[in-house]
Amino acid sequence: MKKLISQLTFSLFLGIVLMAIKAPEANAQGGRKVMQLSGIILGEDSVAGLPGVHVYVPKAGRGTxxxxxxxxxxxxxxxxxxxxxAIGYERQFYRVPATDRDNLTIVVELVSDTTFLETVEIMPFPTEQIFKEAVLALNLPINPNEAVDVNEELMALMLQSVPMDGAANHRYYMDNWIQYQNDRYGPRSNPLLNPFNWANFFRSLRSKKK
Structure with missing residues (x-):
């Protein structure tokens, strides 16, 4: 029984201390009224609400x-x-007015925040001077109409040794795929066995003789 009375006394004492601590906080707020603020946030030229918009009281450290x-x-x-x-919109400020109501409803329309960035030119040279030196080192012909001497043997060697690029590989793959689709449903036809090809051949020979 004494233990129960001691616990009740301690709980009562703790409650009085907590009330004494919270009293200055309530007085510090000036007895301002608590209300529930609700609303809808719309975008510019939009009838649909914007999700994920931050609504907060910075001084109190609370928000939603x-x-x-x-x-x-x-x-x-x-x-x-x-x-x-919200990201992409201009920041809006709102002050809660004094009212006798316990709840307040507002409609907020955010305006798009358009930021124009300067044009960025991407170049493989860190400075303009290095770019000029690289251009001068190419030793290009002064006259743009001057023909360039092309070595046929060198071009043939390059054709045999240089691998195909992405476009050539894709074209080669598509040609093989089309040929495979044609061969799926029957043997490949021999053009020498086509009588129409022979007729066209003889017709072309006669036209050449005339």
């Missing part, structure tokens, strides 16, 4: 985000400064 239809709700105090922000 809008759901998939742009709806949000959080408890606030009168006079709170609320920031509404």
């Amino acid at each position: 985000t809008s759901n998939r239809v742009g709806y949000f709700s959080l408890p606030v105090l009168e006079g709170d400064e609320i920031i509404i922000s």
Whole structure:
């Protein structure tokens, strides 16, 4: 029995201490009224809500985000400064007004934040001077109409030794695939056995004699 009385006394004492601690905090807020702030966040020229928009009170360290239809709700105090922000939109500020109601509903329309970046030219040279030196080292002909001497043996060697690029490999694969599709349903025809080919051949010989 004495143990139970001691526990009740301690609990009562702890409750009084906690109330004494919370009292200055309530006085520090100036007795401002707590209300529930709700609303819908819309985009510019849009009738659909924006999801994932941050709605928070920076001084109090509390906030929330809008759901998939742009709806949000959080408890606030009168006079709170609320920031509404989202990526790609300009930041909006809202102050909770003094009212007798316990809840407040607002509609927020965010404006797109358009940022124009400067043109970036990608070059394999870190400086303009190195680029000029590389161009001068090519020793190109001054006259653009001047014919370039091409060695036929060198070109033939390059044709045999240089591997095919991506476009040539793709063309080679597609040709083989088409030929494979044609050979699936029957043997490949011999053009020498086609009588129409022979007729065209003799017709061409007669036209040449004339």
